[in-house]
Amino acid sequence: MEFINVSKKFNDLKVLNNFNIRFEKDKITCLFGPSGVGKTTIANIAANLTEIDNGEVKVTENAVYSFVFQEPRLLEWYSVYDNIDFVLKNVYNSDKRVNIIKDYIDMVELKDFESYKPKELSGGMAQRVSLARAFAYPSNVLILDEPFKGLDMKLKREMISLFKKLWNESKRTVLFITHDVDEAVTLSDFIYILNEKPAKIIDYINILEYNDVSEVKYRLDI
Ligand SMILES: Nc1ncnc2c1ncn2[C@@H]1O[C@H](COP(=O)(O)OP(=O)(O)OP(=O)(O)O)[C@@H](O)[C@H]1O
Ligand SMILES: [Mg+2]
Incomplete structure (x- = not known):
């Protein structure tokens, strides 16, 4: 570029x-x-x-393109899982999505928090979701x-x-x-x-x- x-x-x-x-x-x-x-x-x-x-x-x-900003910009009413799912909806079918999302949630060590909403996360955890989302997107x-x-x-x-x-x-x-x-x-x-x-x-x-x-x-x- x-x-x-x-x-x-x-x-x-x-x-x-x-x-x-x-x-x-x-x-x-x-x-x-x-x-x-x-x-x-x-x-x-x-x-x-x-x-x-x-x-x-x-x-x-x-x-x-995918983006990570200073503030995580997650959708407040969606869970960790759904925040990643949201950006992948139009890209992969649901079977493939499940695997990709699980992999990335695992990689950023948020396995136990996938149903949490952004408000229930610390700043660092929210930023990890944001990194996972940016990388999960192709x-x-x-x-x-x-x-x-x-x-x-x-x-x-x-x-x-x-x-x-x-x-x-x-x-x-x-x-x-x-x-x-x-x-x-x-x-x-x-x-x-x-x-x-x-x-x-x-x-x-x-x-x-x-x-x-x-x-x-x-x-x-x-
Ligand atoms: N949409 C806009 N309308 C008017 N001025 C703008 C707009 N976007 C940026 N600017 C101006 O352009 C200049 C550069 O802004 P920019 O946001 O690119 O800086 P930056 O290097 O990212 O700064 P920071 O490190 O504070 O984020 C600034 O003077 C800003 O006021
Ligand atoms: Mg700037």
């Missing part, structure tokens, strides 16, 4: 001006940068949820917009390793947005550091080239 000279204005505010970026297939690409720089706007453009003013967005053929592009924000350190680490487990089982192109240095270096393959308005890429890091990620951290100190 690639942006070529993309420009986007909201009223008089230029968020992107001839902006270029690439997202490699089945890799985790991180957008790192301060609040308001345009990260969510880039994700929304990538997912075709926001129209651009100028330029071109080249998307892989048959791109299918997408090939996964957009994560600050999915671990607001979780405590321990839970965040657990969620990151859970994410890696799910992703290793079922790889997809990931666009991962974060402000958090630890998250960026532990999860990403590539990091684009954004700053300024309109958004500019001020640094690009290929994590795969580093043996020791602590060397990368100072570059994220913006």
